[in-house]
Amino acid sequence: MPHVSVAEIREAAELLRGVVRYTPMESSRPLHDLVGGPVHLKCENLQRTGSFKIRGAYLRILRLTEAERARGVVAASAGNHAQGVALAAALLGVTAQVYMPIGASIAKLTATRAYGAHVDLVGATLDEALVEARAYADRTGAVLVHPFDHADILRGQGTVGLEILEQVPDVATVVVAAGGGGLISGVAAAIKPQRPDVRIVGVQAEQAAAWPGSLKAGHPVRVGSMSTLADGIAVGQPTDLTYQHVDDLVDEVITVSEDDLSRGMLLCLERAKLIVEPAGAAAVAAVLARPDLFTPPVVAVLSGGNIDPLLLLHVTQHGLVAAGRFLSLRMEIPDRPGSLATLLAEVGELGGNVVDVEHSRVASMLPLGDVQVALRLETRGPAHCDEVVGALVASGYRILDRS
Structure with missing residues (x-):
């Protein structure tokens, strides 16, 4: 080969x-x-x-004979090949049937239909959709435009x-x-x-x-x-x-x-x-x-x-x-008026932007007189995360969990 x-x-x-x-x-x-x-x-x-999928799809359909084009094409795809086949078929005046996995992206599904292809959702994976596409080709004589298993696809x-x-x-x-x-x-x-x-x-x-x-x-x-x-x-x-x-x-x-x-x-x-x-x-x-x-x-x-x-x-x-731009902390603070406000003020002074706060008096194993606080912060990156945590520990806060 x-x-x-x-x-x-x-x-x-x-x-x-x-x-x-x-x-x-x-x-x-x-x-x-x-x-x-x-x-x-x-x-x-x-x-x-x-x-890139339009490159191979267009070349593959372009090189079909008139008789093959008259029978239409069928494809299976998670979305990008589907759109390439749909547009290529529309440009070349060929009908297109496409099978996509049930969990396919709504954006890709909508775009494929907008290019003029008839789309059915089947199976959980591309492999399962390919089984249905091959069965359709066998039933109707439509040409299977495989997403990668053809020399013209590779050439495109x-x-x-x-x-x-x-x-x-x-x-x-x-x-x-x-x-x-x-x-x-x-x-x-x-x-x-x-x-x-x-x-x-x-x-x-x-x-x-x-x-x-x-x-x-x-x-x-x-x-x-x-x-x-x-x-x-x-x-x-x-x-x-x-x-x-x-x-x-x-x-x-x-x-x-x-x-x-x-x-x-x-x-x-x-x-x-x-x-x-x-x-x-x-x-x-x-x-x-x-x-x-x-x-x-x-x-x-x-x-x-x-x-x-x-x-x-x-x-x-x-x-x-993943880039260290968010910091989640679970910590204990004294259960007295102003404690939460003091914590949030200190976080603000350290340059952390608080996204959400959860405040609980009923967490398991919580010492009497304390409350548990969960904070999620926007930070400038991993070094800034370390700086915030270090400063809070130095201020006497007990941090139970960091992620």
Whole structure:
């Protein structure tokens, strides 16, 4: 099974010209300071439909025969591939049926329908939705547009790699999120034959990581269970096609925690002014978590920006906690008038911003004459948290718990 070639990816780029956006490359000062050299963000979150998926989906449908187009297409997706297929089908005048997991993002579901696809929710995972999509294809003759298991999908996604080499000619490391492997396979196939010295690193959520076990085993292996905010890369098993590309062309695949993903999203939002979904922030999360692994100049691909506003709120708060920007304290203070006001005044003088307070006289094992107070504060970071706690202890407060 040969790799997709640079020539084929260049041909794909010509076919996609005027359809997909040549997405911008933004530099990141915080990441530059962390790794000791330039770090650039390839902004596929600003691509049409909010992710790189339109590249492969459009190329795949474009190359169908007239007879195949007449039968329509079917796809399964957690959301980004669904939107890419829906828009590509609409642009090419093809009907599209899409199956999405029941827990799919409402924002992604709404957008997919808005692009003109018929959407049904089925199963709890992408793998279960794929079973239904294959059954639909068998029943109706519709062409299954798989999210990553087709050479044209890889050729389309590989155009991201061509753009990276044009935008950052001296790139030394490329960091790419890896789910089923379509994006990283295409990017590696575009870059490695031209620049074998470029190190390509894949990133998975540690709670949905099929690649490390597969690469260790020497063949695709199904991961037992998945539970991650990064639904866009929660894929149970790579295919033979993507496995071969990653095994041959990718230097390393690492994992990041949910806290890392939240911190990556927060950095993109706060410092780069870019809205990125958890899977889209995986590459940034890896650089934040393991800066020693990445030789600059680094390009981190922001693979998608489709996130439900409620999840964005939740993950942003989680990211603030992970970054040490929130401090939760449970403590005992004397049960007498003015004690709580004195505590809050001291916290204010220390620069802590109190978000909420819980005051209880009935906590278990509470000494007579004391009350228990739970505080949640906004802080400037981990050092400031330590400063606040140290000052409160020095003032005689008994801190029972800190998080």
